[in-house]
Amino acid sequence: MFIYILKRLFFMIISLLVIVTATFGLMRAAPGGPFTGEKELPPAIQANLNAFYGLDQPWYKQYFDYLVSIAQWDFGPSFTYKGQTVNDLINNGFPVSFYLGMEAILVAVAVGILLGTIAALKHNEWQDYGAMIIAVLGISVPSFIIASVFQYFLAMKLGLFPVARWDSFMHSVLPALALATTPMAFIARLTRSSMLEVLSNDYIRTAKSKGLSKNVIILRHTIRNALLPVVSYMGPLISAILTGSFIIEKIFGIPGLGMHFVTSITNRDYTTIMGVTVFFSILLLVSILLVDIAYGLIDPRIQIAGKKGD
């Protein structure tokens, strides 16, 4: 187990290096720079700015300096917000996105599994069709439309929630629901199909014939096995949702991390582009690792560390 994790960590560092290199290259290949503007800057100021941000160095020097500072968890100063560092942006934005994301994940997992289970148990009955209509809508309607619909009906017409902003718990409900819709629908479909598969297995029949009650069969034997695909979906989902959604944050005016992924690119804010990319990648790689480990715990058939003595 220990050796397995070490091995995985080593591969994580390699993937991170590849990601950093590719992002660095693509970013520099894009025309325009952080100081490209309608009014051209006087050369003396341009030169000082370049020196401050290290842009006057040859690219390979910038690249290696950058690797060293990432290793020290220092992402450098932001180009877009004077006097703030990229670490500040992440430290301010991530807790907000994290809170919102957690709320959304809880909703998505709870409602998704519930819908999926109901649909599987009432296979081809109206409950099944109802749940799957909700799931199809959830997957196919884009989140910005769902967000606007929520804003219009729940906030403006019914006055149940504020339209936007980030202030109290009530402010977080609509964005969390909007953010949860797609993964909720996806989880519902995953749960349904794997439940159906599990239900047709021999051991369920055995359990039935042994006279176990329906609830015991569902809770102890079916759901547990049926959730494996859901667990593997959680890895990428957690990292994507926790780092914030640009669209949801924009529509609801939420000061999260998601906006920086997009605005840093339009601003050619080099340090922020790299900072948020690295941060996201680390989160993604770690959550995938955690999911793999969790997998082994839930399903005894899977041995993550290989066979004993391996």
Added chain:
Amino acid sequence: MLNNLKNHKKHIFVAFSFVLAFTLLIAACAPGGGDGGGAGGEQKIRVNINTEPFSLNPGLANDTTSGGVLLQTFEGLTRIGKDGEPENAMAEEIEKSEDLKKYTFTIRDATWSNGDKVTAQDFEYAWKWALDPKNEAQYAYQLYYLKNGESANMGKASVDEVGVKAVDEKTLEVTLENPTPYFLELTAFYTYFPVNSKIAKENPNWYTDAGDNYTSNGPFVMTTWEHNDKIILEKNADYWDNETVNLNQIEMIMVNDPNTELSMFDNGELDWAGSPMGTLPTEAIPSLKKEDRLNIEPIAGTYWYKFNTEKKPFNNVNIRKAFAYSINRDAIVNNITKGGEIPGMAAVPPTMIKENEKGYFEDNNVDEAKKLLEKGLKEEGYGSVTDLPPITLSYNTSESHAKIAQAIQDMWKKNLGVDVKLSNAEWKVYIDKLHNGNYQIGRMGWLGDYNDPVNFLELYKEKGGNNDTRWHNEEFASLLEQSATETDEKARMKLLKQAEEILMDDMPIAPIYFYTNTWVQNENLQDVVLSGLGDAQFKWASLK
């Protein structure tokens, strides 16, 4: 079986602790409960400023968002008053020399929000700091009117040689490079604001957060700055003119979505939606107009197309003119932009030169355009329009620019029989393309920095810089030079108009329309002062 059961319990336990941990985490980082914010009698208002300001250090600010905050919290030697004219602010008295090159300001008794006195040294410090190239102030060129300002900023002279000097605590002596008739407009601009030098010298990062180090001298003080979220300004009890100030609090939120902004306004969560601080969704403008809720005010800004005068066929003046004359600006303003914009047949907006509402040529003059095209084709040796090289119209990616470009493409096809291709690019890529001359016709706009025509005309004085048209005209340049040293206001205006006429006669740019501010506001909110430059001041504002 037993073993299995135990295992199962363990899993339930693990799952349960996960849920518990989640809940705790969520509880731990829950956003602080906020009051809904009151309206009415409390004199509190809420506005949207779209985004986080670049910097709230007046020396570093270079954008309208930062400017919109600084205008409420700081105060320069002058302030643009309700009537749009500069009035004395931090300066109690202003003496000008005969040649308009030397100003002596007497600073009034005023304090910073921490009780420190506002001194002449604070102004000297702030201006020299912004001009010092090592401080990387991107708007330092606003201070080039000061003697040696430009050379100090270029690193060719020492900052000590700049023409600003605090004679004593109360007296500031300013020497200018040229007589600048609009200098007292400039001293109301944020780059000319003072900075509390006592704090700034000790604490170079004084401006990054609200708090004890962030002091200001204007009608409001910043008490809260939650980055990327909101700024709260409160009435400054120490402000010298605080009897005039009615509002107790301005909450500036940062929501960068026009639809949300309008929804919040309609839901009573904002007192103002739209320009100059925020943005209205373009598709909502016609219905807002119909409901009679929309406010429209012209501002000093021009939307224009630039011709690359070094690329064929726009090296020919008659072809340039033909393209410019055959645009139906009235149709664009009424059917596409719909925000009460004024068709532009001049470079300088009518807020600066009233007669420019009429302009220098006739809108949609197709007959003249056809004749000019004919003439131009002949001069360049083209047999007919089909012999013209392929023509591309470029703009930066945006729905509204695309609609205008498509309309104009259609007008050129119908009126001149010319096929024009459209090409769009993301903003920074687009700017890069224009600066490098890789374009034939390109969209651009200009919003005035200060209220004088020269601000629009000097863009085309030299090749390079902002002048992507690569057009240069000796006479035009020399008229602008003359206007810089002319001290008589009327004679100077005449020179500037002559210059503009040359610009419109040579047509390196085709003006399309003059910008307006469009907004909706709480009807109880009164006396928000909007200047011709399109910025808002809340000094005099109040809630009924």
